[in-house]
Amino acid sequence: MKQAGLARTMNNLYFACIDCKVYVDAGYRWALWSLEEPGIVKRGIPISVDSVFAASEYWTPWNTGSAEWLQSEVLPSVRRFLEEHRKHRLVFGNTADFLSQDGDGILDWMQVGFSPALLPRYFVERLGFKTWDQVCNFVARQASLPWWWMLDWDDLHNKFRQKFQDLVESRNPCQRSGAGACKYGGH
Numbered sequence: 461m462k463q464a465g466l467a468r469t470m471n472n473l474y475f476a477c478i479d480c481k482v483y484v485d486a487g488y489r490w491a492l493w494s495l496e497e498p499g500i501v502k503r504g505i506p507i508s509v510d511s512v513f514a515a516s517e518y519w520t521p522w523n524t525g526s527a528e529w530l531q532s533e534v535l536p537s538v539r540r541f542l543e544e545h546r547k548h549r550l551v552f553g554n555t556a557d558f559l560s561q562d563g564d565g566i567l568d569w570m571q572v573g574f575s576p577a578l579l580p581r582y583f584v585e586r587l588g589f590k591t592w593d594q595v596c597n598f599v600a601r602q603a604s605l606p607w608w609w610m611l612d613w614d615d616l617h618n619k620f621r622q623k624f625q626d627l628v629e630s631r632n633p634c635q636r637s638g639a640g641a642c643k644y645g646g647h
């Protein structure tokens with residue numbers, strides 16, 4: 461049951477940076493057809509960024525109902541991702557191919573690009589949230605709740621909240637929740 465929430469995203473395909481623990485949607489069926497089937501990428505195996513950039517079919521979608529979505533949403537974010545992380549260890553695959561096997565692995569990761577998963581690092585690093593209230597207000601405006609939001613098994617919601625707090629505090633050591641005085645004087 462521990463992986464039940466993650467299972468929802470298992471069928472998607474991503475590029476993932478092992479060094480930065482960041483991943484991006486690769487365009488599911490389009491990536492399957494234009495990258496994986498021709499053998500340009502293999503799941504869970506380090507990719508060659510040059511080979512992906514040279515895969516002209518992948519970058520010029522046609523004859524698919526998803527072409528506009530790919531052109532406007534997915535491919536630009538994939539290109540940015542590959543350029544930004546090209547010197548790092550990059551793999552292709554679904555979440556099971558790059559997350560560690562324990563269910564907490566996802567806590568250290570951030571999705572960017574198209575329809576990013578609402579994970580603690582995304583709230584802090586991309587949205588700049590500093591309080592859990594900001595997270596709650598943001599989540600309340602979403603069409604659907606994050607998969608970890610309402611689940612009480614394994615205390616998952618609290619783990620995500622704690623991770624968020626740890627990230628905020630590591631960025632702003634003076635803003636420890638509940639601490640009135642700054643323990644880190646001199647700045």
Ligand SMILES: [Zn+2]
Pocket residue numbers: 477478479480481544545548549
């Ligand atoms: Zn990286």
